[in-house]
Amino acid sequence: MSGLAFRLKELRKSRKISQKILAGELGVAQTTIANYEQGTRFPDERVLHMLADYFGVTMDYLLGRNDVINVSRDSQLTAGVNYEYSKEDMKFLARHYMELVLSGDKQTANSLIMNEIKKGIKIEDLYLHVFEHALKQIGALWESGQLDVASEHYFSNFTITVMNQLYSYLNNQTRYPYNVILVSVNGELHNIGLRMVSDLLEMAGFKTYFLGSNLPTQSIIKTLEEKHAGILAVSATMDYHVNAVRDLITAVKREEGCREVKIMVGGAPFNLDRSLWKEVGADGYSSSAEEAVTVAKNLLGVG
Numbered sequence: 551m552s553g554l555a556f557r558l559k560e561l562r563k564s565r566k567i568s569q570k571i572l573a574g575e576l577g578v579a580q581t582t583i584a585n586y587e588q589g590t591r592f593p594d595e596r597v598l599h600m601l602a603d604y605f606g607v608t609m610d611y612l613l614g615r616n617d618v619i620n621v622s623r624d625s626q627l628t629a630g631v632n633y634e635y636s637k638e639d640m641k642f643l644a645r646h647y648m649e650l651v652l653s654g655d656k657q658t659a660n661s662l663i664m665n666e667i668k669k670g671i672k673i674e675d676l677y678l679h680v681f682e683h684a685l686k687q688i689g690a691l692w693e694s695g696q697l698d699v700a701s702e703h704y705f706s707n708f709t710i711t712v713m714n715q716l717y718s719y720l721n722n723q724t725r726y727p728y729n730v731i732l733v734s735v736n737g738e739l740h741n742i743g744l745r746m747v748s749d750l751l752e753m754a755g756f757k758t759y760f761l762g763s764n765l766p767t768q769s770i771i772k773t774l775e776e777k778h779a780g781i782l783a784v785s786a787t788m789d790y791h792v793n794a795v796r797d798l799i800t801a802v803k804r805e806e807g808c809r810e811v812k813i814m815v816g817g818a819p820f821n822l823d824r825s826l827w828k829e830v831g832a833d834g835y836s837s838s839a840e841e842a843v844t845v846a847k848n849l850l851g852v853g
């Protein structure tokens with residue numbers, strides 16, 4: 551039996567996954583999995599990567615070349631394999647990440663993401679096509695009664711934990727002399743989207759101050775002045791928080807010391823009504839964290 555045949559069978563059995571389920575996840579026939587496990591067929595490179603991702607193990611482990619099940623963060627930093635990611639790969643990754651987290655296997659979920667970083671997935675792809683996709687699936691499951699609110703909290707909190715580990719990967723040579731202050735309005739507890747905006751702006755070369763939710767308006771104004779902020783980024787998810795966005799913008803624009811500050815907004819209500827950002831008095835809007843970088847550059851006339 552080849553190293554792969556042995557390891558594949560061992561991994562599948564230890565995780566209590568049937569050949570049929572695994573075949574469904576990979577989009578291949580059940581007999582193909584059986585052939586891999588008997589050593590009569592060998593997967594191509596793409597399927598090998600999918601298998602390693604699925605089980606959260608290194609390629610060497612999967613091929614039976616060594617017993618190091620997943621790699622440490624330090625070795626990941628120097629590796630950089632640069633694997634090409636299709637939208638399908640990322641959907642698969644999102645689904646697998648979701649399954650692992652919901653099943654309580656956080657170590658494997660974390661290794662899965664860190665291995666993708668090692669292979670060269672772009673942070674923006676990871677955020678938008680893996681985490682954002684998974685979070686939206688979680689929301690849909692909650693809405694249809696298939697998932698309880700505790701699981702929604704657990705999933706989003708764990709995703710923030712994984713994102714926190716990625717800070718050292720947010721580096722870029724460009725440095726703009728502009729500070730961006732990021733807040734979610736009063737009462738708004740959703741702030742992962744805003745956090746993604748913050749991280750991608752940081753990667754693009756802006757200095758960011760992610761303040762999260764529930765800050766008094768006077769404290770936001772004080773921070774804008776003290777940091778000589780170029781941009782205030784405001785997020786709202788619940789539509790009943792749109793008035794709070796409007797009030798915050800009015801208060802900031804009234805302040806003499808904030809005359810130069812540009813205000814950018816985003817979040818679900820602004821994605822639903824594409825002219826709402828103008829109605830609340832903002833200077834810019836974007837529907838995604840990736841686009842937010844372009845909007846910020848345009849507002850400040852850089853890049």
Ligand code: B12
Pocket residue numbers: 678681682685686687688689690692693699702703706737738739740741742743744746747783784785786787788789814815816817818821835836837838839840842
């Ligand atoms: C995680 C989550 C939570 C977490 C939030 C944790 C946290 N720290 O953020 C918790 C558990 C606290 C929570 C609470 C609630 N939630 Co909730 N939640 C979600 C969930 C599953 C994911 C949200 C998320 O992170 N999405 C992923 C991010 C990346 O997407 P995004 O926010 O749209 O952000 C992107 C863009 O919009 C944009 N963007 C966002 N902000 C900004 C800002 C700027 C300046 C710019 C330029 C761009 C930008 O860029 C981002 C990245 O591309 C959604 C499901 C969904 N479809 O989103 C429900 C969802 C938003 N929640 C919902 C509800 C109803 C609630 C609760 C009322 C009840 C509950 N489920 O517990 C409370 C309300 C709390 C409150 N007062 O705010 C509903 C809202 C429906 C509605 N519109 O009325 C949703 C849609 C679930 C559903 N399907 O019904 N929730």
